[in-house]
Amino acid sequence: MNRAALIAGATLGHLTLLVAPVCAIGEAGQILRDPAVVVFLLLAGLLTLADAPAIGRDDPVGPADRAALATGLLLLATFWTALLETAWRRSHPFGISETCGALAMLGGVALRTAAVRSLGHQFVTAHRAGTLVQTGLHAHLRHPSESGNIAVALGACVLLGGRLAFLPAIALVILIFRRVNMEDMFLRRSHGRAFERYELRVGGLWPRWGDGRDRTPDPSGRPVSLAANRNRCEDRSRTQTYDRTNE
Numbered sequence: 001m002n003r004a005a006l007i008a009g010a011t012l013g014h015l016t017l018l019v020a021p022v023c024a025i026g027e028a029g030q031i032l033r034d035p036a037v038v039v040f041l042l043l044a045g046l047l048t049l050a051d052a053p054a055i056g057r058d059d060p061v062g063p064a065d066r067a068a069l070a071t072g073l074l075l076l077a078t079f080w081t082a083l084l085e086t087a088w089r090r091s092h093p094f095g096i097s098e099t100c101g102a103l104a105m106l107g108g109v110a111l112r113t114a115a116v117r118s119l120g121h122q123f124v125t126a127h128r129a130g131t132l133v134q135t136g137l138h139a140h141l142r143h144p145s146e147s148g149n150i151a152v153a154l155g156a157c158v159l160l161g162g163r164l165a166f167l168p169a170i171a172l173v174i175l176i177f178r179r180v181n182m183e184d185m186f187l188r189r190s191h192g193r194a195f196e197r198y199e200l201r202v203g204g205l206w207p208r209w210g211d212g213r214d215r216t217p218d219p220s221g222r223p224v225s226l227a228a229n230r231n232r233c234e235d236r237s238r239t240q241t242y243d244r245t246n247e
Contacts (some may be wrong), residue, residue: 104155
């Protein structure tokens with residue numbers, strides 16, 4: 001099958017799946033007139049397109065795939081719950097909170113898109129040995145795609161005004177923390193000291209601000225910090241002074 005057709009089919013299928021519960025209760029016509037729902041569906045479509053390069057790349061093999069499936073189901077549960085709440089509540093004005101939710105979703109989609117592009121062919125669900133990517137977006141976050149998922153889920157809750165939807169969203173966040181730990185353990189086994197140094201420099205789900213560390217990979221393999229450089233210069237200065245004193 002043509003890859004473009006596969007991606008288009010996946011996007012259409014995803015959007016159809018999203019509105020299925022609303023159609024089942026006969027509220028599709030009403031809910032699709034809600035501007036918040038229209039924006040949500042557009043962003044959900046973009047989220048599917050963000051994962052398009054990875055479609056058909058994985059072969060389900062183990063715990064990582066089961067965790068990924070659970071993540072997808074919880075994200076879907078969050079979307080469904082929020083949409084059903086919107087249907088029961090009827091249409092409401094698109095205000096400040098809806099705008100903030102839309103921006104959070106858009107930011108999450110952008111993060112996930114950038115993560116997929118940054119990893120290229122290494123963006124897979126299964127844990128496989130490969131190059132430890134430390135450049136681009138991964139110079140600031142170790143797991144940007146998971147950060148994107150969190151932003152998308154919470155943003156959808158705010159955009160659609162869902163309250164009960166926060167329950168599966170919180171469960172999703174907890175699962176994402178577990179997935180991050182699983183992946184870190186695998187990378188630690190695969191790359192050893194290189195990953196440990198990377199882990200010291202770069203945050204997992206959000207950046208580490210103000211710690212004085214250089215985000216670019218250090219060729220020597222050691223974490224670079226402003227404090228370390230300053231201490232090294234001071235030690236060198238003291239050594240030179242000591243040498244001159246003893247001449």
